[in-house]
Amino acid sequence: MAKTKSYLPLTDALRLAWFENFYLKLLLSYILTFGLTTTQTDALLADLKALRYTNLLCDAVVKAALACNGYRRSMTGGMNKVTTPGFPEIVIPLLPPTAVQPGIFNRVRKFVKILKAHPNYNDDVIGKDLATVGETIVPNYATKRPALKLSLSGPGILVKSPKKGTDSIHLYSKRGGETEMTFLATISNASWLDMRANLVVGVPETRSYQAWFVIGDQVIGLISAVQIITV
16 A cells, blocks of 8 residues: 655754745745735745754854864873863854744645645646655555464453554464464454364364465465464
8 A cells, every 4th residue: 555755854954854845945936926925925934944053053064073072082082191171162053033832743734735726726736836745656566475463352352463564364274283374354443363173072172274465355465484383
């Protein structure tokens, strides 16, 4: 089953680059398309400036920390009778913008949601231009197999198997003196309870289970490893 990744990148640097592109293209090309107000664009710009400055501030602190650690190593273990080095300087970015409330990307997501609800919005052109369309990931199940886990649960056997994005699993089983696996159940939940009574009441029996992933009505991937339990 295909999944769509978030359109927002994961790292701080890439998120800032995304925001820069989003704001610039929105301002240059889509003000009239969406009927945006000055209040809306000013709020976006304030968030962008605050994020930009915060990233610069973090970079400055990281550089200062590296310089300070190097200076400390020199002071505690370096050679003496050399030119006395000066203390490291911490260069703070100039001209901080007006601070904004926390939750910049929460506000951005809400704003993008408003754009996507507008009748002039479309993913194919505007979404790609603004980078507000997440990448669609189609899993390759050709080499995937269910991972069954068995445990005793009261009078039955609890069978667990994460669906990993599929619709269900087809569960097969054999027990006692049976020599072949036979179909037992289609399971659409993450767990299922096998409540069958033993073939001979009061006599323990060994049960084996295997499963296939299923999407729609199609079996996909590889069959699971055999899991065995005695009940």
